[in-house]
Amino acid sequence: MKKVLTPDQFPKIRPATAQDVGHMHAMLREIARVTDSLDKFTSTKEDILRDGFGDIPAFHALIGETNEGMPLAMCLYFDSYSTFRGKAGIYIQDLYVDSSLRGGGFARYLFSHVAAHARRTNRHYIRLSVDAENMTGQKFYRKIGMKPAVSERIFVLDGPALATLAAEVDLMEEQG
Secondary structure, three states, rough: OOOOOOOOOEEEEOOOHHHHHHHHHHHHHHHHOOOOOOOHHOOOOHHHHHHHHHOOOOOOEEEEEEEOOOOOEEEEEEEEEEEEOOOOEEEEEEEEEEEOOOOOOOHHHHHHHHHHHHHOOOOEEEOOOOOOOHHHHHHHHHHHHOOOOOOOOOOOOOOOHHHHHHHHHHHHHHHH
C-alpha cells in the first residue's frame, strides 16, 4: 500500500502553458497505452499546441509538477452546458497522474483544483467518461462523489461517417 501524501508533499498545481505541450502529449500517449488505445491515438504535439494555446483555446489544462518543474500529472477539461440543468459545467476529457503519485491522494487533489475552478467560474457540475474496463478509475470517481449516468450512452460520429453526413448539406444545396 502506498503512503498517503501530506499536502506539503503534493506537487505544485498550475495552469498548463504552451511550453507543456510535449509533456502533455506524452501523458496523453500514456493514457492511450494503458487503455490499449494506441491504435486510435493520432493527436500530435502540434494539435495540442494549436487547439489548446491559440486565440480561442478548445480546452484548458492543469499541470501537477515537482518542485524542480517536472510535470507528473495533468487534467485537461473544457466548458460544457446542460440544457436540462440550465447551467454551465466542466467536462474532463483526460486525467493523468504518474504512477509514482498514484494511491497517495494526488488525483483527488488535482480533481479538487478543477472543482474549485468550477466554483470560482460559476460552473455547476463536472462530467467525464471513463473507459468501461477502467475499474480503478471508476472506483476513484465514485469515491469522490461522482455517480455513473446509467441512463445515458455515449455516441461518436467521426471519420467517413462524419464526412458522409456533412456532405449531405452540399447535395441538398445543389438540389435546392
